[in-house]
Amino acid sequence: MYAPAPPEQRTSFFVTPFSMEGPWLEERLAYANPTSATYPTANLAIYTPIIVPKITSIARWFWLNGATVGTDYVEVGLYRESPTGAGPGSLLAAGPRTLQAGTANFCQFANPGIHGTNVTSGSDDTDATVYTTASVTLKAGVLYLISVTNSAASAAAISSIDSATGGFPTFTSRSTTQFNGTANRVSIWSCVPTEDWTGTLRINFGATQTAAVWGVSAYYGVDTTTNDGIVQNAVGTGTSVTPLATLAAFGSANNATVGAFGCAPSSTITASAGYVKFHGVSSSSPAQSNGAVFRSDNDTTVDCTITSNPWGACAVEIKSRGTGPIVIPEDKYWLAFHCSGTTATFFRISVTLTIARFAIGYSQAALTAGLPAAATAAQNSQGVVPIFGFTTIASP
């Protein structure tokens, strides 16, 4: 007997943990209606599973503001299912880091834009011509920047970045300057892998350096067609508490800003308002630091704060892919929500941890740099589920 196939399920206009794609729809008797409350912990990410039943366009990211709006930054993202089925895996797409603003008790939307996050950082005090990072996984089509501070009598420019593991992506120098006379140098290099790659990176110099400090960061939603998406760069040097590189006017309001700073002796690097710090690392002998900061919008005055030291600064403008929709195939995903503080309020449900773990499963704490490139699944620590997600239509 002929039996027609069941109709194809479509994706909701507003995809949230509570829409039919999420885990909460059938559990709605288990909780009271969402209410406004503060986010439970600063820099906490909450991961909730969804099933997208049909190829879908992400038109905008959104969340539902509570009664108090402002001061904290919000990120919404989408993670692939871990290949081992162990929860969220690598980041597929995320909205730009956005200051909570707009109208209290109503949705706030964020157009697709550039999302940045840290990958790894490290330092090595030894005299060497080659410095090796920890193992990193680089995803195809994603822009990666590596910022490096190195030292020598005359700090050399990096000659190349490669790997002992074959198939490594091609790195290109984007910005560099010596500072502290000639004793130190800060640099930015970029790559956009054409296929996923995992390995350790080698930072090579043509002459022996006395130490190096580095950090690798990742950027999603970048138009990498030309120069890996690097539109312009600027450098600066000085001795003060405010390392600074001044960029020219940006090519688009959607483009993002990255700064890499070096200083010697070492110092804590504090991001300026509007920026998030991806890393701040130091070597001890000789003492020097490297840090990278990011903001998802324009800023020609790229600076940070240190204790008064000689410093060098590199800044780059990153070209946005634009605010057009992000197309994703039908699959299992994990929606992710991150807030930088606990002042802002959101509409959310609050349930017991048992129920939260049953339906959500994972959270990740202490993510000061925002949603990570790869989630590290941990059993959910909060019985809170905010209303957030993405729209699949150009809603009003």
Next chain:
Amino acid sequence: MSPPCDCAIPRLVFGGTASGASTAWPAANAGLFFPVEIIERCVAYGAFTASGITAGGNFDLGIFDTTGNKLASTGATARVASSWQSVAMADYTWEPGDYYIGMACDTTGTIIATAPAAGLCEAMGVAKDDTAYSSGLSATVTYVRTTYAYVPVFGFETQSVPI
């Protein structure tokens, strides 16, 4: 096919545990629009709503595309107090796709409704047009962000048809 049903997406996930009550329509001539996604071809042959305790005024129940063009509606219908009102309409063949279903009233008379916070309505994809009603639902409406904590009982009666 109504905002809280299993076929319409999203279902009424917020406020769904609350009972509907007779509640004043948020504003005269305002329309509320709820996203639905039709997953198989069907024919809409009627519509319904549940009027509240106050008689008078008119309503219209319609089907719209995602840009605000009216595809079908019952036409202006007088509201009868405290009644389940089924309204016949010309058969409309509903192809799989994305739509809004809308309801508009020309007075603030009462309709059975639930009242999740306006932000929750917005997070379910609800939109409004404060001038949607002009002798019935306008041929085109403009979707704007809703400010109303209001989900009325209304919907469409459908019958599946083979493609």
